[in-house]
Amino acid sequence: MSATTIRGSGEQGKAVEYQVQQQDIEFLLDDVFDVQSAWSKIEAFADLSPDVVKAIVAEGGRVAAEVMAPLNQSGDAEGCQWQDGEVTTPTGFAAAFAELAQGGWLGLSGNPQFGGQGMPKSLGCLVEEMFWSANSSLYLYGTLTVGACLCIDAHGSPEQKSVYLPKLYSGEWTGAMALTESHAGTDLGIMRTKAEVQSDGSYAITGQKIFITSGEHDMAENIVHLTLARLPDAPLGSKGISLFIVPKYLPNDDGSVGERNGWSSGSLEHKMGIKGSATSVINYDGAKGFLLGEENQGLAAMFTMMNYERLSVGLQGLGAAQLAYQHSANYARERLQGRAPAGPQNPDAVADSLLVHPDVRRMLLTQRAYAEGCRAMGLYVGMQLDLEKYAGDQRAGRIGQLLTPVVKAFLTDRGLDCAVLGQQVLGGHGYIKEWGMEQIVRDARIGQIYEGANGVQAIDLVGRKIMRDGGKTLQDLLGDITATTVAPEFVEPLADVCQRLDAVTQSVVARAQQDPNLPGAVSVDFLDFVGLTLCAWLWARMASCAPQNEFGDAKRATARYFFARLLPQTLGLEQSIKAESAAVMEMPETLF
Template structure:
């Protein structure tokens, strides 16, 4: 399998040339003081070294060894503990964390690119620190100053980890029916009792303590999601002086045996009257937990993107080396027994599909990161409100579209290898297994599509969609991009707008229209969003084709053209499916299935 090489030039292109991150950060209080283009470039270069030298070499061995559970103790594969120590020493856990408590305070535009490197190098390892970073985000946003001061410094430092405890055996998507209870104690703490399943990093040996964020209900809480509260429950109690005390009543009952991400411990966690502390307000825990969940949803979307990149790197290397048959136009390498398979149209189709969507996805993840930075740091109320609206609209798209294409791309990368892609030693079969979970956890992609179509679009009459459509049209009509990109982009966003209002209107008479349209609508949305990204990249690339990096920029233009001609037309069939309505889904009775 190819050795992972971080696509630094492409990341710098997106960050510095397409979105001009340095100029943006210079105008945002809170970022201007901590980061500029040179700092960001240095961080990405160090991140590339860490992921390629420390994490990627553990990927296959970690998959083969897996996490192990014995009598409640979870052991990670050989090398993971040492790699995590190196990771923590570099300050990477707190890359985007609050500087007041030891974080680095770096922008999201930068951290999404580092996360892509992480997922490309080693999916299982990456889940441990990203869950911690998400837990830190929720604690920083909602916990008391006392809890923040007591827990965040060691979590940012990687001395302690974090986990997110939502799902129960009977309660997955419908968190309103959870049974975990929290009973108030005289000292202001709560006794938390219940069982949580599918808890990533709920138990491991990477560091000395794990801080669980647990959803639970008080005995007299309102029914449904309005009665959920959020609690911080440490694995080992923390004394007033910050030292570790006695073990809390938290235990790991088992770990799951999974299709992929085998070095990531997916735990059954038992809370038996464990001491916990309220985070945020009583009965408003779900809203607080969404701070972490939305972070994790974008992160898991990037898992799909990172796997696509690694699959592409391996497939391209193989396609240039593997000799099979002659090119249809005649021998390309007549001195060899056959030509490399990259000469064949179908191999090129698969490689171009991966390349075009991965590069667009990288731009889109950076774009969403930019909106998160604006939502957090912008002083202008209008700009802040627009960014917040776009974050709400685009988060489910990023999570679901990245990961749906992530599986499609990894399967195509595997296909390039033919029979060798099915063999363990080449690495493609592991990528297919690892990326598959990304469509399922942190809210299944069907739920993400329903969120986009229902809550983020129909519920507000398409207001949030209008923000995005207006921005796309403004750019397309600005003359910045070549007409071969801007003209079909305007046409595509108009078709998506018509589709949006078709579903909004249809839902007034039939509520099932929302769910029936949601998945195809999200995919159509994703393809249009990627077209917008390619138009923005083409605007920059056209100016560079006469310079010293002409080959790089010409490659961008050619890849963008492929996207517009071969992939963007998929929106036509997706729109036709949406317009068929809900009726075809409900013609069968339950007994006829």
């Protein structure tokens, strides 16, 4: 660890160092999920050898640790600057982004026909977590680009794909997603940005968007906005929204950048965290836009990008949990305070390390249980998406859709929890800037808010995904869980939690028929119940196949901690979900 600042008190702040979890990743790939045999049945991945996969993970880890992580704290301190519509990113960001782009990381899971590498999404999830841990501000420029590629690939014309995808996969151009307006966030149906058709078939886009991540910056030759706007005769609400490609520079026929388009950054938002990520107000003044997909079908098309971003933002939460765990475990090992309850463990020193204290262990084990459990969850959901996309597996697709809001909300909620626990492990030093832990808290917080606030993810899970099939897809998943062979100690608790989740799901489905407020009233607790159940399954699987060595000992101990101390939260959640919606609805609005 390198020292950053000598504090007046004699304490030394230490830079947060990021350690890649290669061993855990290989354990998940090889032993827990046996992804190689899953991929060998998918034609597109049949030739993907284990050595290539491990080399990709190792090189991704190198880029994360050596290129991105060293700029995390300096990027936070320097932030982005705005001057007359031009945005400057922190020192070193442009060079690091160029390295990320040149390494092909933005096109890792992209369409090979247009310069992507066609790797599985599940592999992409593992790599993305490392990038998020290393430098979430810097990776935001990447994830928006990857999402824009997915959307153009799914909905673009052949010409749009050939103009934009190679430039975006290569990182020469970057992507941005322009939905939010000052009066329209969650409720995009009331947005006002206008699109008017022009004689050449393009559209003139006029209006203002706020909070646009990577909307303007100095790291790429061109910035491609995917912008939602409304045609003059469009139906009211979300059925009257269309999606447009609105590049900063209009592409010439030969693919080079041409005329400057009519939009600009009006200002940068001043934020709590992710300060190296440029978040702009964008003013569209008759900017030229090109329809992406069908008129009035824009919101559905945008969901291709949003669903990807939701999974990716969940991985941002996981990245924060992992980074916070590493930093606080390293600190606890070295920090000497007090004595173990059973007597000194390190009698030659002035005090024992923090690791002797049961409550500090509780905090570290909670972080570790969530970080490693959520890594397995991200990979599992990525695998479902691969099975749907490349093997046409509809059941896997339904499970992937069901769990997308769970990954987004559960992982980002736990990410912040773990970051705050890290602050607590560091005590006062967790609150002091030099140690870097307060930055992890500030950076993690946004994950719960953007890409659809977590409350809205929970409503998506209960109000839409559970209600539309009466809980059938969740039942399929619970069937998979109870059918899995795991070590005897986990069989009964897993069966119990599945049975309770199934019963509470049926009760929600039945009660919601009479009570329209019920799904919204219970949804956040329900989502947590699903997240904890899934995590329990994955911990049981990990513990059951862990090797007989120190790595395996840590897995088994953490799994036992999860079952003993974290899974029982579902008992409280179950009770709270059983409460009627009146508990939250009876108070009149005038009394708030």
